[in-house]
Amino acid sequence: MARIAIGSDHAGFELKQHLVGFLRQHGHEVDDQGTHSTESVDYPEICAGVARTVRDGDADWGIVIGGSGQGEQLAANKVRGIRAALCNCLYTARMAREHNDANVLSMGGRVVGTGLAEEIVTTFAETEFEGGRHQRRVDQIMALEDDF
Template sequence: MKIAIGGDHSSIELKKEIIKYLEELGHEVKDFGTYTSESVDYPIYGKKVADEVASGRYEGGVLICGTGIGISLAANKVKGIRAAVCSEPYSAKLSKQHNNSNIIAFGARVVGVDLAKMIVKEWLDAEYEGGRHARRVGLITKIENGEEI
């Protein structure tokens, strides 16, 4: 799988560990920044990763900021993105199975390396179930497109 990853200044060390882990699992990973611990604005990196995933150049994305919240909010402003903030593996799994999430986000100040790896692994291994969930994901898409639901 081709995976885009990005994060703000708080993510640097955790992002390095997650890139290494993803590559060990056999995934192709591209880091869209930031590359320094100097303070930066997380929406820039959330948008970069979201644009890559929405375009289809990457099959999924991983975003990391202090909590995962801000960067996921920015990513979710890009049409076609369903970024889920998860601080534990169960929600990560269900975000893919039920919501067809295409980006996973978490906080470098919230989860440690081992828990972050578990979150990523559950998300990667999960498959969208469709079925009753497809109607709901369709409603989310209608909202995104400014349509009535």
């Protein structure tokens, strides 16, 4: 099973809590990096922490959750080596893995319910990167980090 780092802001707290239990129930090792309540909190450092855990190899992949998931995705993507994808449906979860080799999943706790979130996480976890022509494109994306 996978080692998964997870973090959220206050708007994503309840969905995060649900997914921590769901992931552990399915045998995954979960590193819950907060937040630990619905009290208002700024998310950038939490999401960057999840991303750094993935980048450093201490997790196989990560999940960040907020109200919409937009800001959380942006914060995670600031960490070199991270390819965070906002996936609020099954199609984007599958494509994020198949074509972009995404290593952090972002979701909106105010956008998806727990049942759909479980399906998105499962799809993300079980979908393999296709490689081939997509590897060339992922390499080009990652090379952009060296340009700036």
